[in-house]
Amino acid sequence: MIDRRHALLGTMAAGLSVGVHAQAPPPARIGRRRPRQPDPTETIELWPDGAPGSPSRLPIEVVEDRATGDAVADRAVHGIARPRMVVFRPARPNGSAALVMPGGGYARIVVDREGYEIARWLADRGWTVFVLFYRLPGDGWAAGPDVALSDAQRGLRLVRSSATRFGIHPDRVAAMGFSAGGHVCGDLATRFAQPIYAPVDAADRVSARPDVAALLYAVQSMALPLAHPGSRALLLGPSPTPALERAHSTAANVTSATPPCFLVHAEDDRSVAVDNSLAFQSGGDKGRRRGRNASVRRGRARLRPEPRRRQTGGVMADPVRRLVPRTRPWLTNFACDHSASYRKSRKRAAPLPAEYRPGRSIRNPPRTLW
Structure with a gap:
């Protein structure tokens, strides 16, 4: 596991379509600041035909500019009425895709820090990335607490069913989520087969199971x-029953069908307690589904960006340099060695270091990985 909000990079939403490929503009800028790289x-x-189960009055999408001074872009959006994926295409595709689910406490979608930044970083390394703008449960959608999961299921099915169009392998589709987006990702990894919306087209006959998942x-x-109080209240309401709490606690839903998961969390996280990830790991042990996790003793201090963050290629340099050494072996192993057909045609990736064996907690991950 590793660290957190202030020190993290972004998350990106995935986008593909079947049949008609509808286009929707990404969130506009607000305030005086522009992103240092053009938005996709x-x-x-x-x-x-529009998102199902819409409320009587559709929410109005609003973009907030939360950056101060000369800090890098830090936009957040709420009131999602048109759930969509924003596509980051690599110059040289490696055949792997990632569906990225930004966090925001189920109150908003963190566009840059937990979306576009990590998407650009992955695309620079050959990944085709889809940043998911999912609907928020507090906006009155009929699906209630399952509304974000229905968007995640639909998004992953669209990605996989459009593999040829995007030059990716349908058996190399990863899911990645941060904070509350990590809950959406965990829900997708454990409840991918649960029917929570009526099928729309042929894409809905495709599996929504990610091949691997990263929960940051x-x-x-x-x-x-x-539970994180804000996320819990927005997802389940002020007084949920124990049965409803358990139904939406990802650790309780882990089975042998759950894909391999990589957990990243700081032990000193004051916003979302590290015990959340430990509970998921314990659920994986009970479900006989082992994952990899790496932790740091005081992650917030180790990973916090400098006050004046410099940018390299549009990505916050310090968080990337500190976070990626822990995730890079996992990403490389999946991208280069996950598919049986790919293994036959390409050079086999280097094995993961022994310190990253399933179930092992790493307090001081080796720096040589970066």
């Missing part, structure tokens, strides 16, 4: 005192 222009609507300082439990 390729977006894909998840629902061709993820909200996992919905039971107090472990």
